[in-house]
Amino acid sequence: MGPSRMNADTVDDSSHAPQRPDVDIGTGTSSPGTVVSIRGSVVDVRFDATLPPIYNVLRAGPEGRIVIEVLAHRDARHVRGIALTPTQGLARGMTVRDTGGPLKTPVGKGILSRMFDVFGNTIDHGEALSDVQWRSVHRAPPPLTQRSTNSEIFETGIKVIDVLVPLERGGKAGLFGGAGVGKTVLLTEMIHNMIGHHEGRSIFCGIGERCREGEELYRDMKAAGVLPNMVMVFGQMNEPPGSRFRVGHAALTMAEYFRDDEHRDVLLLIDNIFRFIQAGMEVSGLMGQMPSRLGYQPTMGTELSRLEERIANTETGAITSIQAVYVPADDFTDPAAVHTFAHLSASVVLSRKRAGEGLYPAIDPLQSSSKMATPGIVGQRHYDLAQDIRKTLAQYAELKDIIAMLGLEQLSPEDRKVVARARRLERFLTQPFFTTEQFAGLKGKLVSLEDALDGCDRILHDEFKDYPESALYMIGTIDEAKHIAKPGHAAASATPGSPLNAQEAPPPAGTLASGVKPHLHAPTPAHP
Numbered sequence: 001m002g003p004s005r006m007n008a009d010t011v012d013d014s015s016h017a018p019q020r021p022d023v024d025i026g027t028g029t030s031s032p033g034t035v036v037s038i039r040g041s042v043v044d045v046r047f048d049a050t051l052p053p054i055y056n057v058l059r060a061g062p063e064g065r066i067v068i069e070v071l072a073h074r075d076a077r078h079v080r081g082i083a084l085t086p087t088q089g090l091a092r093g094m095t096v097r098d099t100g101g102p103l104k105t106p107v108g109k110g111i112l113s114r115m116f117d118v119f120g121n122t123i124d125h126g127e128a129l130s131d132v133q134w135r136s137v138h139r140a141p142p143p144l145t146q147r148s149t150n151s152e153i154f155e156t157g158i159k160v161i162d163v164l165v166p167l168e169r170g171g172k173a174g175l176f177g178g179a180g181v182g183k184t185v186l187l188t189e190m191i192h193n194m195i196g197h198h199e200g201r202s203i204f205c206g207i208g209e210r211c212r213e214g215e216e217l218y219r220d221m222k223a224a225g226v227l228p229n230m231v232m233v234f235g236q237m238n239e240p241p242g243s244r245f246r247v248g249h250a251a252l253t254m255a256e257y258f259r260d261d262e263h264r265d266v267l268l269l270i271d272n273i274f275r276f277i278q279a280g281m282e283v284s285g286l287m288g289q290m291p292s293r294l295g296y297q298p299t300m301g302t303e304l305s306r307l308e309e310r311i312a313n314t315e316t317g318a319i320t321s322i323q324a325v326y327v328p329a330d331d332f333t334d335p336a337a338v339h340t341f342a343h344l345s346a347s348v349v350l351s352r353k354r355a356g357e358g359l360y361p362a363i364d365p366l367q368s369s370s371k372m373a374t375p376g377i378v379g380q381r382h383y384d385l386a387q388d389i390r391k392t393l394a395q396y397a398e399l400k401d402i403i404a405m406l407g408l409e410q411l412s413p414e415d416r417k418v419v420a421r422a423r424r425l426e427r428f429l430t431q432p433f434f435t436t437e438q439f440a441g442l443k444g445k446l447v448s449l450e451d452a453l454d455g456c457d458r459i460l461h462d463e464f465k466d467y468p469e470s471a472l473y474m475i476g477t478i479d480e481a482k483h484i485a486k487p488g489h490a491a492a493s494a495t496p497g498s499p500l501n502a503q504e505a506p507p508p509a510g511t512l513a514s515g516v517k518p519h520l521h522a523p524t525p526a527h528p
């Protein structure tokens, strides 16, 4: 399937000659234009002959260092564009050249293990790029006839996700949450867990997050030895909105190359898709468009779909994408969050409350959902177990109010059993991460789906009712609980017949010694 499938779009460049846009300062055919106004990132340019088409890249300033993308034709003589670079030094009357093509990004074998900015410049201080072609970042999604759908599970090795929110191979999963609830940590852990068995390529796209994070990730990936199959692209929060708005397209162009040209499976990680929407909002505001609800751009839905629709599967390869979604002010009805939800096959919701209790990963199973969680896909046993777990957790959530008001003693024995199971499940579904080893002090654990299901099944059958809850906290497989606390010992410290006492009420002196680890509380954040 060579070039024919690549021509699905209308704006792809036809010439595959290697070309560095940063030195290409005017191969366009149209005669140069003149800057007529500059407001922040928005630049109006007058062209007396022909207007450059939408998406064409214009260059101005010394060595063409200021890059402007045409976004609108104002009238027969003027275009309005958004600068992808800072506009310092740009002045009215300055000459602007049309490069004759859209923004391009390098693709090919040569991009592996490298780190790029939105222009395809390497930012890892490595040697010059070789063995690459440059491709337009504006491309159409594959036509429906070329798409494939087969529902297959993508195991992550993270218990709570694999059991309750199974991800789809070739699907899109979102990690939703407010600031500091662990989205980036979870995303990094997934890269870590999946890259080992994942034959394909991974692309990490950082949009509008802290620049430090990108640098750290690069170092971590290098140390973990996974860099050779990975590409990183960043447009972080210090960069102009135009750059943050386009960096996602650049990353997708690379992902499409691996899918369509190398016929591989691609893992595309985006941190954070909300920043893409936000950059679009800034661009739209600067362009003078009337804002829509909550100040968002009227074109938010279209912009997001243009990007998300390109994350698609064909017969030759799949792009599996995991996207962190920042939720402003923890408000899940925010239009940006709602629009993003609509594109995903699995939504993993992180809750601040759980993070506060130290139940990491702070996933709220009752809010999270996956369209893969059906008997036809995961199998009857997994489905039934997941339903039981959800039911138990939901019952516990309902009982919480009563417990808070009247105390556990007022519950019926049956309800108390539910509470005991739910609390053990909650703890068993925590997991120490490889990526947090340094500050959590616990060795990371990867757990197979089978082991995770087995553990939940045994908890639901009360096998661990005589173990202290803490024995199940931050472990891998369920058998580790047996090494931490012997049932005999736990049974001795718990009042026989009412195992809850030992955990729900303040435990008698000495009870904690057997099981509670020093990390029962939330680890101190690694940064202020």
Ligand SMILES: Nc1ncnc2c1ncn2[C@@H]1O[C@H](COP(=O)(O)OP(=O)(O)O)[C@@H](O)[C@H]1O
Residues within 6 Å of the ligand: 177, 178, 179, 180, 181, 182, 183, 184, 185, 186, 360, 361, 362, 433, 436, 440, 523, 524, 525, 526, 527
């Ligand atoms: N799985 C985890 N185990 C232990 N600590 C965690 C975990 N996930 C998050 N944290 C803590 O929360 C902090 C913020 O996490 P981060 O992923 O940067 O949040 P976000 O990306 O959602 O803003 C981390 O620095 C760490 O202290």
Ligand SMILES: [Mg+2]
Residues within 6 Å of the ligand: 183, 184, 185, 209, 271
């Ligand atoms: Mg983050």
